[in-house]
Amino acid sequence: MAAYDALMAFQRQTEALASIAGRLGWDQETIMPRGAAEQRAEEIAALEDVLHARRTDPRIGEWLAKAEAQDPVAEAQLRHIRRSYERTVKIPARLATELARLTSRAQGIWAEARANEDVAAFLPVLRQVVDLRREEAACLATDGALYDALLDDYEPGATGEELSALFGRLRPRLVALREAVLGADNPPAPLSGTYDGATQTRIARELALAFGYDLNRGRIDTSVHPFSSGSGSDVRITTRISERDPFNCFYSTIHETGHAAYEQGIDPAYAMTPLGQGVSMGVHESQSRIYENQLGRSRAFTGWLFGRMTDGFGAFGIADAEAFYRSVNRVSPSYIRTEADEVQYNLHVLLRFDLERDLIGGTLDVADLEEAWNTRFAADFGVAVDKPSNGVLQDVHWSVGLFGYFPTYTLGNVYAGCLYKALRAEVDGIDAALAEGDAGPAVAWLRDKVQRHGGLMEPREVITQATGTAPSEAPLLDHLDAKFGEIYVL
Amino acid sequence: MAAYDALMAFQRQTEALASIAGRLGWDQETIMPRGAAEQRAEEIAALEDVLHARRTDPRIGEWLAKAEAQDPVAEAQLRHIRRSYERTVKIPARLATELARLTSRAQGIWAEARANEDVAAFLPVLRQVVDLRREEAACLATDGALYDALLDDYEPGATGEELSALFGRLRPRLVALREAVLGADNPPAPLSGTYDGATQTRIARELALAFGYDLNRGRIDTSVHPFSSGSGSDVRITTRISERDPFNCFYSTIHETGHAAYEQGIDPAYAMTPLGQGVSMGVHESQSRIYENQLGRSRAFTGWLFGRMTDGFGAFGIADAEAFYRSVNRVSPSYIRTEADEVQYNLHVLLRFDLERDLIGGTLDVADLEEAWNTRFAADFGVAVDKPSNGVLQDVHWSVGLFGYFPTYTLGNVYAGCLYKALRAEVDGIDAALAEGDAGPAVAWLRDKVQRHGGLMEPREVITQATGTAPSEAPLLDHLDAKFGEIYVL
Numbered sequence: 008m009a010a011y012d013a014l015m016a017f018q019r020q021t022e023a024l025a026s027i028a029g030r031l032g033w034d035q036e037t038i039m040p041r042g043a044a045e046q047r048a049e050e051i052a053a054l055e056d057v058l059h060a061r062r063t064d065p066r067i068g069e070w071l072a073k074a075e076a077q078d079p080v081a082e083a084q085l086r087h088i089r090r091s092y093e094r095t096v097k098i099p100a101r102l103a104t105e106l107a108r109l110t111s112r113a114q115g116i117w118a119e120a121r122a123n124e125d126v127a128a129f130l131p132v133l134r135q136v137v138d139l140r141r142e143e144a145a146c147l148a149t150d151g152a153l154y155d156a157l158l159d160d161y162e163p164g165a166t167g168e169e170l171s172a173l174f175g176r177l178r179p180r181l182v183a184l185r186e187a188v189l190g191a192d193n194p195p196a197p198l199s200g201t202y203d204g205a206t207q208t209r210i211a212r213e214l215a216l217a218f219g220y221d222l223n224r225g226r227i228d229t230s231v232h233p234f235s236s237g238s239g240s241d242v243r244i245t246t247r248i249s250e251r252d253p254f255n256c257f258y259s260t261i262h263e264t265g266h267a268a269y270e271q272g273i274d275p276a277y278a279m280t281p282l283g284q285g286v287s288m289g290v291h292e293s294q295s296r297i298y299e300n301q302l303g304r305s306r307a308f309t310g311w312l313f314g315r316m317t318d319g320f321g322a323f324g325i326a327d328a329e330a331f332y333r334s335v336n337r338v339s340p341s342y343i344r345t346e347a348d349e350v351q352y353n354l355h356v357l358l359r360f361d362l363e364r365d366l367i368g369g370t371l372d373v374a375d376l377e378e379a380w381n382t383r384f385a386a387d388f389g390v391a392v393d394k395p396s397n398g399v400l401q402d403v404h405w406s407v408g409l410f411g412y413f414p415t416y417t418l419g420n421v422y423a424g425c426l427y428k429a430l431r432a433e434v435d436g437i438d439a440a441l442a443e444g445d446a447g448p449a450v451a452w453l454r455d456k457v458q459r460h461g462g463l464m465e466p467r468e469v470i471t472q473a474t475g476t477a478p479s480e481a482p483l484l485d486h487l488d489a490k491f492g493e494i495y496v497l
Numbered sequence: 498m499a500a501y502d503a504l505m506a507f508q509r510q511t512e513a514l515a516s517i518a519g520r521l522g523w524d525q526e527t528i529m530p531r532g533a534a535e536q537r538a539e540e541i542a543a544l545e546d547v548l549h550a551r552r553t554d555p556r557i558g559e560w561l562a563k564a565e566a567q568d569p570v571a572e573a574q575l576r577h578i579r580r581s582y583e584r585t586v587k588i589p590a591r592l593a594t595e596l597a598r599l600t601s602r603a604q605g606i607w608a609e610a611r612a613n614e615d616v617a618a619f620l621p622v623l624r625q626v627v628d629l630r631r632e633e634a635a636c637l638a639t640d641g642a643l644y645d646a647l648l649d650d651y652e653p654g655a656t657g658e659e660l661s662a663l664f665g666r667l668r669p670r671l672v673a674l675r676e677a678v679l680g681a682d683n684p685p686a687p688l689s690g691t692y693d694g695a696t697q698t699r700i701a702r703e704l705a706l707a708f709g710y711d712l713n714r715g716r717i718d719t720s721v722h723p724f725s726s727g728s729g730s731d732v733r734i735t736t737r738i739s740e741r742d743p744f745n746c747f748y749s750t751i752h753e754t755g756h757a758a759y760e761q762g763i764d765p766a767y768a769m770t771p772l773g774q775g776v777s778m779g780v781h782e783s784q785s786r787i788y789e790n791q792l793g794r795s796r797a798f799t800g801w802l803f804g805r806m807t808d809g810f811g812a813f814g815i816a817d818a819e820a821f822y823r824s825v826n827r828v829s830p831s832y833i834r835t836e837a838d839e840v841q842y843n844l845h846v847l848l849r850f851d852l853e854r855d856l857i858g859g860t861l862d863v864a865d866l867e868e869a870w871n872t873r874f875a876a877d878f879g880v881a882v883d884k885p886s887n888g889v890l891q892d893v894h895w896s897v898g899l900f901g902y903f904p905t906y907t908l909g910n911v912y913a914g915c916l917y918k919a920l921r922a923e924v925d926g927i928d929a930a931l932a933e934g935d936a937g938p939a940v941a942w943l944r945d946k947v948q949r950h951g952g953l954m955e956p957r958e959v960i961t962q963a964t965g966t967a968p969s970e971a972p973l974l975d976h977l978d979a980k981f982g983e984i985y986v987l
Contacts, residue, residue, distance in 0.1 A: 023543035026536070027517060030524065038528075042714040043731035046516070049769060053513035057547055224532040241533035279539060 010073035011081060015280065017070070018088055021061045022279045026238065028054050033236040033243055037228045048111075059103065062095045080282065083463050087281035090163065097146045106139050110408045117406035126377050126395045129406070134373040136408050137366050144367060154367045157411035161288040162418060164465050167364050170414050173421065174357050177480050181354050182387055184487060188338045188350055189389075191495040195333030199324055202253040206319040210253075211246050211260040213315065218264045218298055219450040220244070221271050233259035235266035235295075239278040242270045253320075254335065257312070258299050265298030266291055268450065272458030287466035288412065292419020293426060294453065300349050300420075301427040301486065302449055307441035309335045315444070333494055340390060342397035350491055353420055354387045359402070359413040367410050422470050424483025426453065429474040500563035501571060505770065507560070508578060511551045512769045516728065518544050523726040523733055527718040538601075549593065552585045570772065573953050577771035580653065587636045596629050600898045607896035616867050616885045619896070624863040626898050627856050634857060644857045647901035651778040652908060654955050657854050660904050663911065664847050667970050671844050672877055674977060678828045678840055679879075681985040685823030689814055692743040696809040700743075701736050701750040703805065708754045708788055709940040710734070711761050723749040725756035725785075729768040732760045743810075744825065747802070748789050755788030756781055758940065762948030777956035778902065782909020783916060784943065790839050790910075791917040791976065792939055796822045797931035805934070823984055830880060832887035840981055843910055844877045849892070849903040857900050912960050914973025916943065919964040 028051065035047055071089055076082040113132045120129035144153035154167040212227060220227075225237075230245040237243055244263035249255050269285045277283040285291040302308060306329075313331040316323060325331045338348045344355035362379055365371030371379060380399040381392045392398035404412055430452050431437065440448050456473035470478045491497070518541065525537055561579055566572040603622040610619035634643035644657040702717060710717075715727075720735040727733055734753035739745050759775045767773040775781040792798060796819075803821040806813060815821045828838045834845035852869055855861030861869060870889040871882045882888035894902055920942050921927065930938050946963035960968045981987070 019539075020543040020546065023540045024547070027521065027540050027544060030540075031517065031520065034520065034524070038716065040712065040714050040716055040731055040733075042711070046730045046768065049509075050513045050517050050520075053510040054517060056510065057514070221532070222530065224530050226528065226530055239533075240536045241530055243530075278536065 010070045011075060011077075011085075014067065014070035014074055014088065015084065017061070017064070017066070018084075018281065019279050021058065022281070022283070024054065024058055024061070026241075026279070028058065029236050029238075030241070036230045036232075036234065037245060052107075055107070059095075059100070062091065063100075067092045068096070080277075080463065084281055087462055091281070094147060094160070098143055099146070102139065102143060102146070106143065106408060109135055109139060110406065113406045113408075114403065117400065117403065121396045121400040124395050124400075126399060129400060130373050130376070133376075133405060136405065137373060137410075140408050140410050141367055141369070153369075154364050154411060157367060158414070159411075161412050162415050162466060163287060164467060165287075165289070165414075165418070170360065170418065171364070173480055174360060174414070174417065177353060177417070177421075177484065178357055178387070180484050180488070181350065181357075184491060185338070185350050185354065185387075186389065187497050188491050188495045189340065191497060193496060194339075195337040195494070196325065196330065197337055197339070198252070198254065198334060201250045202320055202323070204248045204250060207248050207253050207256045208246075210312075210315055210319055211256050213444070214257055214260050214303075214312075215244065215264045217444045218261055218302075218446045219268050219454075220264045224271055225267055227260070233263050235263040235270070238270045238273070238284045239275070242267045253316070258303060261303040262295045262299040265295035268298070268454070269294040269458045272454040273461035274459045277461045277463075282462040284462060286460075286462045286464070286469060288415035289418035289422060290457065290466050290469055292416055293422035293470070294419075294457065296420050297423040297427055297430075297453065298446070298450075301423060302437075302441060302446055304335055304349070305438070305441055306332045307438035308444070308446070310442050311444040336490070336494055338491065338495075340388070342384075342388075342392060343401055345402075350487060351388070353417045356413050356417040358383050358387060359404075360417070363405065363410045363413060421480050421483050422478055424480070424486055425470055425474045425476070425478050426457065427486065428482040429456075500560045501565060501567075501575075504557065504560035504564055504578065505574065507551070507554070507556070508574075508771065509769045511548065512771070512773070514544065514548055514551070516731075516769070518548065519726050519728075520731070526720045526722075526724065527735060545597070549585075549590070552581065553590075557582045558586070570767075570953065574771055577952055581771070584637060584650070588633055589636070592629065592633060592636070596633065596898060599625055599629060600896065603896045603898075604893065607890065607893065611886045611890040614885050614890075616889060619890060620863050620866070623866075623895060626895065627863060627900075630898050630900050631857055631859070643859075644854050644901060647857060648904065649901075651902050652905050652956060653777060654957060655777075655779070655904075655908070660850065660908065661854070663970055664850060664904070664907065667843060667907070667911075667974065668847055668877070670974050670978070671840070671847075674981060675828070675840050675844065675877075676879065677987050678981050678985050679830060681987060683986060684829075685827040685984070686815065686820065687827055687829070688742070688744065688824060691740045692810055692813070694738045694740060697738050697743050697746045698736075700802075700805055700809055701746050703934070704747055704750050704793075704802075705734065705754045707934045708751055708792075708936045709758050709944075710754045714761055715757055717750070723753050725753040725760070728760045728763070728774045729765070730761075732757045743806070748793060751793040752785045752789040755785035758788070758944070759784040759948045762944040763951035764949050767951045767953075772952040774952060776950075776952045776954070776959060778905035779908035779912060780947065780956050780959055782906055783912035783960070784909075784947065786910050787913040787917055787920075787943065788936070788940075791913060792927075792931060792936055794825055794839070795928070795931055797928035798934075798936070799825045800932050801934040826980070826984055828981065828985075830878070832874075832878075832882060833891055835892075840977060841878070843907045846903055846907040848873050848877060849894075850907070853895065853900045853903060911970050911973050912968055914970070914976055915960055915964045915966075915968050916947065917976065918972040919946075 031047065031051055031054070039047060067088065071085065071092065074085055076085050113136050116132045117129055120126065140157060141153055144156040147156035152167070158165055158167060215227060216222070224240040225242045225244065228243065228245050229247055231247065233246050235242065235244045244260070244267045246256050246260045246263065269291060273283055309332045310328040313325070313328045325334055336348070338350050341347060341351070344352065347355055358380070361383070362371060362376065366373065366376065377395070377399045384392050384398065430449055434448050434452050437449050440446070457469055460469060464472065467478060521537065521541055521544070529537060557578065561575065561582065564575055566575050603626050606622045607619055610616065630647060631643055634646040637646035642657070648655055648657060705717060714730040715732045715734065718733065718735050719737055721737065723736050725732065725734045734750070734757045736746050736750045736753065759781055763773055799822045800818040803815070803818045815824055826838070828840045831837060834842065837845055848870070851873070852861060852866065856863065856866070867885070867889045874882050874888065920939060924938050924942050927939050930936065947959055950959060954962065957968060
């Protein structure tokens, strides 16, 4: 017990310091003076050095060898600490430093290459990033499965093989649905006009509250890319304002509220411990996506939102709640993942998953990446990529070394499909409440079944226990077919 | 050289981590969600542990023993590091922890005692704070001078003896001036009416810019008590809005701009080193006070501010710029230091200095503090303290263990007097520019003579070198006599 207590006390301080690092990142993306970037980089580097020293502290190994878990919570704590420690000590300090430096530089090169539509300018540094991440994966992988070693950092327990099979079952039905929808002859009308920023901000706040966001333990700001940040009693979200696209603001807000509600919903007893955070990127994304899509884009909730928008903006060119529902769920051709609708979004992710798995696996050379991207895009989306910023240069992820992260987006959607099916079966009155602008009944179920557990169970186990069955792609596909089949009268 | 470089690299990381601690404090006082207080306390405690371990790292002693300074800058760096290290290692970890815990608790007890006008509720914990600070001082003092050992942390090189002599020369003339001013038969009219908060915020921003605040390396927010925070390229200030008292907002802003301009004005080559911060509390306060009083409350600048207020608020009951100048500089009886005017402010500080010096010296018992306060107040201010929140309970300082800090407020005013005299002698066109809302010429001189040097020289040396003569109380007293003698036609 002494070893366990010492380990947990040490870990608690590490969690507190990591939380500070998150807070600095939030500050940087929202309110930091522009001229402070260099100084901030030095501050973050100093804190990261402290964190790295703590995470590789040999005392952790000694404590782990002696610590005994007295209950399932302690068992889960030790499991997290052991996994993290074993990963961290396998990576040479030299490699960790090199990766940090390289990816910081690569992000700048990527941004410039994207602005200049110049793939060639990005590829050399991307090759270095891929090489270093492969080197890292080789340090981590016990069985030679390089991609799995990286994936494990974002979705513990998942494998490329298993995801590939899952995604293989998704892809044909998504391609078919996309084609059917875009071929339908009665597309919904898009939004037009401009929408006052202050009113958007006010409605965004109402939306966050409707989905249970606790402003006493959070706050809402704006940033270039919306995000959620923090755990426990300080979980902040951001949104963005575009006067021509209020849905961007509103659905970003609901999405980030989903992430934040997960963090805010975790049992306070787990605060400042490894259990005090969302268990994986996939489960995290399941919360943000079920809030945003299954609930936020439902007929019931959009009916309420239509009223709030009419109150806020006056008549805005959409005739009634039904036309508004169709407009919110409009599917239109686009090259950009982050702007994609429910139907097309996962096709974007699947494309990146296959390409990055091949890059890390060594079966796709960086030199061939653009062609591979464009070929796959034409196959799945039926149009040719018109410029690199709409293609291989569109996402920041690979430049900062995020390989193994993309698939968690779709895994989150799959999990959201499973959770939504179970939620509808178990909870009455969801739509009636949503129609009043209240996601309470749905959110309460998610809090009880998923959020409060934090890192207690393995990711798949969380979904399995919440839904009573192993995760599968079927509920998501059924939901999409039914919803868009009705909207587009397929 | 190797030892010096190693020491500076280590120190640089410590400065970066300390800067993070400052940023967390800023966040807490301005924008942090209310519910996050407990978590934040844990984060700050974890970071303070890291900082304490670094500041007492025995390697610093080894590097200091071997390091050789190749130039005056390196010499100053070593002087700062040595002083700080020698202080820190003299204090037992047990005492440092106890002090941190006790003062955190004592602050809460003080706040409640003040709200309840209950001195007796505060005295037991105050006694503990005094005892622990005396114990700390005994660890630090080489010659038995307990108060000087504490003072040295805020104003290196200053002694209680010397300050006592300086303040002894100030006091009779300030008491006499106060009596004469408050006995005059033509007091200026006070401000009346209410003043829109958004307009105050806009004018506050203009004021900060007028005094050279660089918003590219800072930002302005609101907090309960205005403050300035940070060094280098991220120096933030806060102000507060009271609809009935716009001067509070405006002169707080100019005051904090003075502090921030000092930090922003330091040679960037010193960033993230011990030289990269204001050299002492006294010199810091000299900047905030000369900005606020000698410049900001001058006839020339108030003339411009009168125009800006008239533009912003319309006619607000003050007839003309001359009446406005008198109103800005109105002296009225008050019990509260933080609300005091230029004439009375230092009398408040002198009172605290004498009392706290006696407390730490052991010649005044905590049990007798209130009576000592009230007696002194009646003597210097000519009125009896009506309630503890207007007397001995009014300031937070002693509850958090700040003994030795108060005198730096008045020392700052003395330094400001010296600097202003030299500034007027050396720079032309100050008033003409101030009358246009531009403190540029004055600020440029201060930046060159004081601010850019950061911690390069000892505090007294900064003032001596800037003014060409050793600091004295005479310029401040002459300035006050002349200014208020004219306003009140004495």
